[in-house]
Amino acid sequence: xxxxxxxxxxxxxxxxxxxxxxxxxxxxxxxxxxxxxxxxxxxxxxxxxxxxxxxxxxxxxxxxxxxxxxxxxxxxxxxxxxxxxxxxxxxxxxxxxxxxxxxxxxxxxxxxxxxxxxxxxxxxxxxxxxxxxxxxxxxxxxxxxxxxxxxxxxxxxxxxxxxxxx
Numbered sequence: 001x002x003x004x005x006x007x008x009x010x011x012x013x014x015x016x017x018x019x020x021x022x023x024x025x026x027x028x029x030x031x032x033x034x035x036x037x038x039x040x041x042x043x044x045x046x047x048x049x050x051x052x053x054x055x056x057x058x059x060x061x062x063x064x065x066x067x068x069x070x071x072x073x074x075x076x077x078x079x080x081x082x083x084x085x086x087x088x089x090x091x092x093x094x095x096x097x098x099x100x101x102x103x104x105x106x107x108x109x110x111x112x113x114x115x116x117x118x119x120x121x122x123x124x125x126x127x128x129x130x131x132x133x134x135x136x137x138x139x140x141x142x143x144x145x146x147x148x149x150x151x152x153x154x155x156x157x158x159x160x161x162x163x164x165x166x
Contacts (some may be wrong), residue, residue: 014050014051015041015044015045015049015050015051015053016051016052016053017040017041017044017053017054017055017098018052018053018054018055018098019037019040019041019054019055019056019057020055020056020057021033021036021037021056021057021059022056022057022058022059023059024058024059024060024061024064025059025060025061025105025106026105027059027105027120027123028105028108028109028118028119028120028123030118030120031119031120031123031124032120035163036057036123036124036127038159038163039124039127039128039131039156039159040055040057040127040131042155042158042159042162042163043128043131043132043135043155043159044131044135046155046158047131047132047135049097049135051097052097053097053098053134054086054097054098054099055098055099055100055101055131055134056098056099056100056101057100057101057102057103057127057130058100058101058102058103059103059105059123060102060103060104060105061104061105061106062078062104062106062107064102064104065078065079065080065081065082065102065103065104065107066078066079068082068102069082072084078104078107079104079107080103080104080107080108080111080126081101081102081103081104081126081129081130082101082102082130083099083100083101083102083129083130083133083134084099084100084101084102085098085099085133085134086098086099097134098134099134101126101127101130101131101133101134102130103123103126103127103130105119105123108122108123108126109122121156124156125152125156128152128155128156129148129152132148132151132152137151
């Protein structure tokens with residue numbers, strides 16, 4: 001293989017992430033938005049994502065998530081996180097990789113104590129959940145959900161270990 005072929009292979013495996021955090025509600029006071037963006041990049045790298053990705057995280061309230069849950073899934077109940085991938089996940093050639101992750105800060109705050117976490121840690125966990133969905137993970141079955149939650153925990157621990165917690 002020539003040097004130019006090696007370069008082309010390396011370029012095709014390169015990951016570029018454009019991430020943005022949008023606030024419709026006040027986030028937990030100790031939530032570091034820059035580290036949240038770093039966490040998204042870390043997870044995409046760990047999942048061997050390549051190419052150009054755009055990930056937008058919207059931190060909002062229960063009302064917004066209830067409306068989205070109803071509009072897109074026909075479910076009249078609150079939820080903590082919803083993910084909206086760009087393009088067709090089955091089409092690897094799609095230039096639009098990534099999507100939107102919408103999180104209820106209110107729900108994260110309520111769930112945090114149930115799981116022995118801070119509200120900020122629960123938001124981080126939910127961001128990872130949405131990011132894994134963008135990478136193709138599914139949590140519809142009990143086994144898939146268990147595997148996905150294990151992966152979220154593994155990624156968060158590794159991120160905090162490598163980059164320092166907090």
